[in-house]
Amino acid sequence: MSTTLAESNTGQHSIDMGELSPHTKGPSLVDAAIADNCVVLNWHDGSRASFPLLWLRDHCPCTRCRHPLTRERLFVPLADIDEAPQTTLVEGGLRLKWTDGHVSLFDSVWLHQRRPDNDTDLASELTRIRRPWSANFTPAHVTHADFMTPDGEHQWLEALLRDGLVLLDEGPLADEEVSRIATRIGPMRPTNFGARFDVYSKPNPNNAAYTAIALALHSDLPNWRQPPDIQLLYCLQNEAEGGESIFADGFAVAEELRKEAPEAFRILSKTSIDFRFQDEEQDIATRAPIIELDDEGQLKEIRFNNWIRDTLRLPLDKINAWYAAYRRFWQLLHDPRHQIEFALDQGQMVAFDNRRVLHGRRAFDPNTGKRHLQGTYLDMDMLESRLRVLKRRI
Ligand SMILES: O=C(O)CCC(=O)C(=O)O
Numbered sequence: 001m002s003t004t005l006a007e008s009n010t011g012q013h014s015i016d017m018g019e020l021s022p023h024t025k026g027p028s029l030v031d032a033a034i035a036d037n038c039v040v041l042n043w044h045d046g047s048r049a050s051f052p053l054l055w056l057r058d059h060c061p062c063t064r065c066r067h068p069l070t071r072e073r074l075f076v077p078l079a080d081i082d083e084a085p086q087t088t089l090v091e092g093g094l095r096l097k098w099t100d101g102h103v104s105l106f107d108s109v110w111l112h113q114r115r116p117d118n119d120t121d122l123a124s125e126l127t128r129i130r131r132p133w134s135a136n137f138t139p140a141h142v143t144h145a146d147f148m149t150p151d152g153e154h155q156w157l158e159a160l161l162r163d164g165l166v167l168l169d170e171g172p173l174a175d176e177e178v179s180r181i182a183t184r185i186g187p188m189r190p191t192n193f194g195a196r197f198d199v200y201s202k203p204n205p206n207n208a209a210y211t212a213i214a215l216a217l218h219s220d221l222p223n224w225r226q227p228p229d230i231q232l233l234y235c236l237q238n239e240a241e242g243g244e245s246i247f248a249d250g251f252a253v254a255e256e257l258r259k260e261a262p263e264a265f266r267i268l269s270k271t272s273i274d275f276r277f278q279d280e281e282q283d284i285a286t287r288a289p290i291i292e293l294d295d296e297g298q299l300k301e302i303r304f305n306n307w308i309r310d311t312l313r314l315p316l317d318k319i320n321a322w323y324a325a326y327r328r329f330w331q332l333l334h335d336p337r338h339q340i341e342f343a344l345d346q347g348q349m350v351a352f353d354n355r356r357v358l359h360g361r362r363a364f365d366p367n368t369g370k371r372h373l374q375g376t377y378l379d380m381d382m383l384e385s386r387l388r389v390l391k392r393r394i
C-alpha cells in the first residue's frame with residue numbers, strides 16, 4: 001500500500017491532528033540524528049528539538065498505529081525503546097525504520113509544531129483568548145441573522161470565550177428558539193431545572209429566579225460538582241417595569257480582591273464551604289471554595305450564590321474572618337464600576353460564562369406587564385469544539 005506522507009500524518013479528515021491540514025506550510029527538516037535515546041532534529045528556520053524514541057514510536061501515524069477512519073490511537077506504549085532505528089529524511093519529513101521492521105513517517109511541520117519547548121500550544125484556547133473586563137467594557141453584539149452564518153457564529157463564540165458574555169440581537173419571538181440556538185453548538189446540559197427552563201414569576205417557586213424579586217449577582221448551580229459552564233437566556237417578553245439584567249466579571253473582580261485584600265482572597269480561595277439546593281424532589285450539595293484556583297494560582301472558577309450557600313461549617317476561629325472576606329468580595333462585585341446593566345429586548349439573548357461572569361437582575365413588577373425568559377446551559381467543551389470546527393471552515 002502506498003501512503004503519501006501528508007495522508008499518513010493527517011488522515012483524510014484532520015481529526016485529532018486538527019490544526020495540521022494536508023498542505024500546512026512550515027519549515028522543512030535539515031537533518032536528523034540519534035542521541036541519548038532521542039531523535040535530534042534541525043529545521044531550516046534554525047529551530048532544533050529532541051524527541052524521545054518512545055514518544056515517536058507512540059505517535060506513529062501509520063494505519064496500524066492509528067485507526068484509518070477514526071484516526072484514534074491503536075498503539076499502546078507498553079515497552080521501552082532500546083534501539084537505534086534507521087533515520088532518513090524524506091520529502092516532507094522524517095522516516096524511521098525500527099528494528100522490528102515497522103516504519104513510521106512523520107511530517108516535518110507536524111513535528112515542528114510539537115517541539116517540546118514550543119509551549120504556545122499548551123494553553124487552552126480559552127485561557128489564551130480570555131480578557132478581563134476593563135472599566136468601560138461594553139459587550140459584543142451579533143445579530144441572529146449573522147449568527148446563522150459561520151462567520152457570525154464564530155464571532156459570537158470568540159466574544160463569549162474572550163469576554164465571558166455576548167448578546168444576540170433581533171431574534172424571532174419564537175418558543176424554544178433558545179434550544180435551537182443551543183443545539184447548533186452542542187447538546188443542552190440538563191440540570192434539576194430541566195434541559196430548558198422558563199424564567200417568569202411562578203405561583204409556587206423553588207428558586208429565587210422564578211419570583212419577581214431583585215436577584216443579587218450570583219452564579220447558577222454552585223451546589224453541583226460541575227456547575228454549568230455557559231448559560232443562555234433568551235428574552236421572549238419584557239414588558240414589566242424593572243427587571244433589568246446585571247452582570248459583573250467575577251474574574252476581574254477577584255483579581256482586584258487579590259491585589260487590594262490578599263488575605264480576603266486567600267481565605268475565599270482556600271476555604272471550602274457548603275452549597276445545597278433542596279426541594280420536594282432533590283437535595284443536591286457540594287463543598288467547594290468561592291474562588292477556585294488552578295495549580296498555578298490562576299483563577300479557575302467563581303461559585304457565588306447567597307441563596308444556596310448552606311450552613312457555614314468552619315472551625316470556630318475561622319468563621320468571622322470568612323464572613324469579613326465574603327463581605328469584601330460581595331461589596332467589590334456589587335460596586336457599580338464593576339457592573340454592567342441593560343434591559344434585555346424581546347428577541348434578544350444573552351450568553352455568559354456561568355463560572356466566570358456573575359448575573360443578576362433588578363426587581364420587576366409583574367402587575368405592569370409580562371416578563372418571560374427561556375434559558376438553557378451548554379458545556380464549554382462544546383463551545384471550544386464548535387470554534388475549532390468553524391475555524392476549519394472559515
Ligand atoms: O431573571 C433574570 O434575568 C435572571 C434569572 C436567573 O438568574 C436565572 O435564570 O438563572
Ligand SMILES: [Fe+2]
Pocket residue numbers: 209218219220359
Ligand atoms: Fe441565575
Ligand SMILES: [Zn+2]
Pocket residue numbers: 060061062063064065066102103104
Ligand atoms: Zn505505525
